[in-house]
Amino acid sequence: MKFTGAGFTMFYEDRGEGIPLLLIHGYPLNCQMWQPQLEDLSDIARVIAPDLRGHGDSSSVPGAYSMELLAKDCAALLDYVGISQPIIICGLSMGGYVAMAFFRMYPSKLKGLILASTRAGADSPEVRSQRSKVVNQIPKEGIQPIASSMSQKLLAPMNYLKNPTLVTKIKSMIEMTSMEGIRGAQLGMMDRFDSHATLKQIEIPTLVIHGHEDQIVPLSEAEEMKAEMKYSKLVIISHAGHLPNLEQPAIFNQAVREYLMGLLNDQKKSAEL
Ligand code: MLT
Numbered sequence: 001m002k003f004t005g006a007g008f009t010m011f012y013e014d015r016g017e018g019i020p021l022l023l024i025h026g027y028p029l030n031c032q033m034w035q036p037q038l039e040d041l042s043d044i045a046r047v048i049a050p051d052l053r054g055h056g057d058s059s060s061v062p063g064a065y066s067m068e069l070l071a072k073d074c075a076a077l078l079d080y081v082g083i084s085q086p087i088i089i090c091g092l093s094m095g096g097y098v099a100m101a102f103f104r105m106y107p108s109k110l111k112g113l114i115l116a117s118t119r120a121g122a123d124s125p126e127v128r129s130q131r132s133k134v135v136n137q138i139p140k141e142g143i144q145p146i147a148s149s150m151s152q153k154l155l156a157p158m159n160y161l162k163n164p165t166l167v168t169k170i171k172s173m174i175e176m177t178s179m180e181g182i183r184g185a186q187l188g189m190m191d192r193f194d195s196h197a198t199l200k201q202i203e204i205p206t207l208v209i210h211g212h213e214d215q216i217v218p219l220s221e222a223e224e225m226k227a228e229m230k231y232s233k234l235v236i237i238s239h240a241g242h243l244p245n246l247e248q249p250a251i252f253n254q255a256v257r258e259y260l261m262g263l264l265n266d267q268k269k270s271a272e273l
Pocket of ligand 1: 216242
């Protein structure tokens, strides 16, 4: 489906009925990474998964994509699809940065938050300079070097070796990302805020999910995030790297399902009071 109200064409999936669950993908991927969640969780939730600007089937847009701009695009999509009640956001990695920006901008629109494979800290000077290199290299070298190096880092080493179908799928998602998308996301992530103070303000139930073998965000960062939030739970998924929702979809989905059921039960109890 397509939405053009945010100044570009935004592609999105919208499946099921019930409690709204917005899935925000990581860099440099798109909503196809949520396929197992769109299929499995749409029996208890209305699952909405956009392609962020410059990614997937959304149009390529120039400029830096601040996490706030991406959060605003998501809020515009929610208005367009007619969702006015508080939602749950599940953001993975860069999607988690966007989810934290969304919380800062629209706290009353959130009922719950799932932070997967992400971190609260801003970039170190080393990471910023790495991102500048990517921004400079992309017009010269194109997407291929990113597709090869990232697909290896995104998965747990064993999954990379043993699951060629998944590797191919990830590469093809990366290849769909436009050059403007790579550039915009890198520039936006480079300047993102430190979210540690934000986490301390979150008083809605949160779920932190992390792959035990994540090579991009160390597990210690997830443990730190869990400790900073008041009503939080951490689920560590074995035999998974940075994409636990694709590497271990059944375990990931079960964790999300239990969390959603908990929220629905709380809602029911408070309606009965
Ligand atoms: C992601 O998976 O979204 C990125 O690796 C996040 C980042 O580059 O910080």
